[in-house]
Amino acid sequence: MRPILLQGHTRSLTQIKYNREGDLLFSVSKDQIVNAWYSHNGERLGTYNGHVGAIWSVDVNSMSTLLITGSADNSAKLWNIQTGKCLHTWEFKTAVKRVAFSEDDTMALAVTEQRMGYPGTIVILSINSDIEAQQSDEPITIIRPEGPKAMVADWGNINKYIITGHEDGSIALYNWKDGEKLNSIHPHTGEITDLQVSEDRTYFITASKDKSAQIFESNTLMPLKKYVTDAPLNSASITPIQEFVILGGGQDAMQVTTTTMRQGKFECRFWHRILEEEVGRVKGHFGPINTIAVHPDGKSFSSGGEDGYVRVHHFDNDYFKFKYPELS
Amino acid sequence: MPSDDISVKPSWADEVDEFDLLPLETFTDENGIKTIIEIKTNDDGKKVKVTRKIKKTLITEYVNKAAAERKKWVKFGDERGKKVGPDLSTTSIGEQIYLKLSSTGKQHTENVEDHDASKKKQLLLGKKILCRMCKGDHFTTKCPYKDTLQPLEELSTALQETTKETQPSTEPIQADSSTTGKYVPPGMRIGSTKPSGDSYKERRDDSTIRVTNLSEDTTDSDIHELFCRFGSISRVYLARDRETNVCKGFAFVSFALRDDASKALQAINGYGYDNLILRVEWAKSST
Numbered sequence: 233m234r235p236i237l238l239q240g241h242t243r244s245l246t247q248i249k250y251n252r253e254g255d256l257l258f259s260v261s262k263d264q265i266v267n268a269w270y271s272h273n274g275e276r277l278g279t280y281n282g283h284v285g286a287i288w289s290v291d292v293n294s295m296s297t298l299l300i301t302g303s304a305d306n307s308a309k310l311w312n313i314q315t316g317k318c319l320h321t322w323e324f325k326t327a328v329k330r331v332a333f334s335e336d337d338t339m340a341l342a343v344t345e346q347r348m349g350y351p352g353t354i355v356i357l358s359i360n361s362d363i364e365a366q367q368s369d370e371p372i373t374i375i376r377p378e379g380p381k382a383m384v385a386d387w388g389n390i391n392k393y394i395i396t397g398h399e400d401g402s403i404a405l406y407n408w409k410d411g412e413k414l415n416s417i418h419p420h421t422g423e424i425t426d427l428q429v430s431e432d433r434t435y436f437i438t439a440s441k442d443k444s445a446q447i448f449e450s451n452t453l454m455p456l457k458k459y460v461t462d463a464p465l466n467s468a469s470i471t472p473i474q475e476f477v478i479l480g481g482g483q484d485a486m487q488v489t490t491t492t493m494r495q496g497k498f499e500c501r502f503w504h505r506i507l508e509e510e511v512g513r514v515k516g517h518f519g520p521i522n523t524i525a526v527h528p529d530g531k532s533f534s535s536g537g538e539d540g541y542v543r544v545h546h547f548d549n550d551y552f553k554f555k556y557p558e559l560s
Numbered sequence: 561m562p563s564d565d566i567s568v569k570p571s572w573a574d575e576v577d578e579f580d581l582l583p584l585e586t587f588t589d590e591n592g593i594k595t596i597i598e599i600k601t602n603d604d605g606k607k608v609k610v611t612r613k614i615k616k617t618l619i620t621e622y623v624n625k626a627a628a629e630r631k632k633w634v635k636f637g638d639e640r641g642k643k644v645g646p647d648l649s650t651t652s653i654g655e656q657i658y659l660k661l662s663s664t665g666k667q668h669t670e671n672v673e674d675h676d677a678s679k680k681k682q683l684l685l686g687k688k689i690l691c692r693m694c695k696g697d698h699f700t701t702k703c704p705y706k707d708t709l710q711p712l713e714e715l716s717t718a719l720q721e722t723t724k725e726t727q728p729s730t731e732p733i734q735a736d737s738s739t740t741g742k743y744v745p746p747g748m749r750i751g752s753t754k755p756s757g758d759s760y761k762e763r764r765d766d767s768t769i770r771v772t773n774l775s776e777d778t779t780d781s782d783i784h785e786l787f788c789r790f791g792s793i794s795r796v797y798l799a800r801d802r803e804t805n806v807c808k809g810f811a812f813v814s815f816a817l818r819d820d821a822s823k824a825l826q827a828i829n830g831y832g833y834d835n836l837i838l839r840v841e842w843a844k845s846s847t
Contacts, residue, residue: 277639278637296630316636516654550659
């Protein structure tokens with residue numbers, strides 16, 4: 233396969249995301265720009281300009297009308313996807329590290345950083361799906377987790393709970409309505425860098441700096457699978473069609489100059505989701521991979537790296553024909 | 561007469577026109593295959609007939625209605641007013657890469673190596689392989705003292721006696737090498753957290769073969785095609801000229817398994833490819 237290289241950013245990528253149909257790909261980076269791309273040919277549809285700090289996170293609603301971004305300029309912004317216009321700005325005391333729309337698009341969560349004396353919080357915002365409508369400034373509720381700060385978060389299935397991943401490698405389940413912590417486990421020994429839910433949100437995968445990725449059940453936090461690699465991981469994604477997970481990461485950017493390129497391990501690793509065995513690798517990035525997203529139809533995937541590139545890979549036919557020898 | 565002069569001395573522009581005027585036939589047959597027959601004059605001044613057949617197929621792809629609607633959206637932001645289609649300043653096509661899926665993942669390879677260890681040793685004994693470093697019966701690249709003894713070629717003979725007696729333990733020897741004054745990157749220094757990738761790297765190195773005497777128009781995919789029958793390839797590097805981008809005549813092929821590499825080495829060494837006889841040998845470690 234020949235990857236499509238998207239050069240829309242001048243600094244490292246922080247998150248990429250497909251919309252529900254997978255025809256659009258959104259990328260955010262530390263260079264303060266949000267880019268929208270057509271995923272089939274890599275054409276840039278437009279940019280969303282307005283943030284004045286590094287952008288940490290992006291999410292798109294299921295109708296592909298609204299886009300939410302969280303930035304280090306202490307704000308989260310809501311955008312009209314079609315026109316690139318900023319519809320609303322929520323101001324916070326600290327940087328917004330993660331944003332995510334709820335399953336029904338009526339809410340969004342924003343994880344704010346613990347810094348400058350302010351505790352880290354998870355703010356639930358009310359979203360009006362009508363583009364013309366005025367958005368409410370007042371959050372529905374604010375969850376204040378205790379202990380190590382939350383790095384990533386997402387919604388569980390049918391908006392019942394919120395799953396958070398923390399700096400110390402623990403995962404917690406919150407009832408967002410009253411902010412009560414229902415369950416908490418400590419499966420990782422390093423910082424949790426990514427948390428992606430499955431299509432039906434009944435299970436999710438976490439990536440951690442402790443070089444492993446794990447799959448858990450959403451409602452019970454029961455560990456299901458574990459993938460142990462040899463490099464710190466920054467992202468993990470679940471693939472439809474083939475039962476794989478794609479893991480990405482590599483040596484920390486600050487460590488890169490002390491070793492050779494080959495030791496960097498800047499490859500996307502494909503692991504068999506069920507058998508927990510590595511099945512293949514895709515290389516290409518010059519630096520650690522920060523974020524991976526899989527097209528909802530499972531026929532392509534994209535990776536964004538510290539090197540500022542997004543690489544869109546459309547799988548060859550061989551990929552779909554592959555059968556695990558021990559299973560067939 | 562002036563007109564005579566012109567006919568005797570045609571200008572260079574007319575000459576070019578003449579080439580273009582050579583007969584050009586195009587017809588389309590019932591299967592929709594368009595045939596273009598051209599008669600050209602090549603560099604040697606000979607006339608050549610060039611027949612090109614073009615078949616156009618329209619592939620209809622069904623996409624979600626909403627997605628089809630979104631394809632018609634007007635560009636905005638920094639892209640405002642730009643024409644439809646990918647812009648070369650933001651979108652480019654990368655080099656061909658291969659995703660070879662196999663059940664022999666990283667963990668598997670290790671197991672296979674363990675199982676075959678005794679078998680391999682016997683093989684090696686029969687072949688009388690002598691390590692250039694420690695005179696042991698393994699490949700030089702496999703030598704446990706490779707990293708430490710390589711810069712100290714003279715020392716190796718002296719150390720040989722002691723190392724033969726004691727069980728291989730790399731730590732004390734490493735300490736020696738650090739005192740020789742050779743630059744050691746901070747990440748490799750003793751006391752620093754040793755990168756776990758060391759063993760991994762070595763394994764990659766010693767399953768690499770070097771292919772030489774390749775013809776100029778060899779491409780990466782040619783090499784890939786030639787070697788993929790021997791096993792899973794983890795890397796193909798084809799040396800190219802920086803300016804002309806033609807092959808410089810050699811390539812490195814890394815296999816996932818050393819066995820595959822040695823199979824390839826035996827089979828392809830001396831193999832005629834593109835009118836040239838290929839030479840294959842183990843790649844020397846770059847460290």
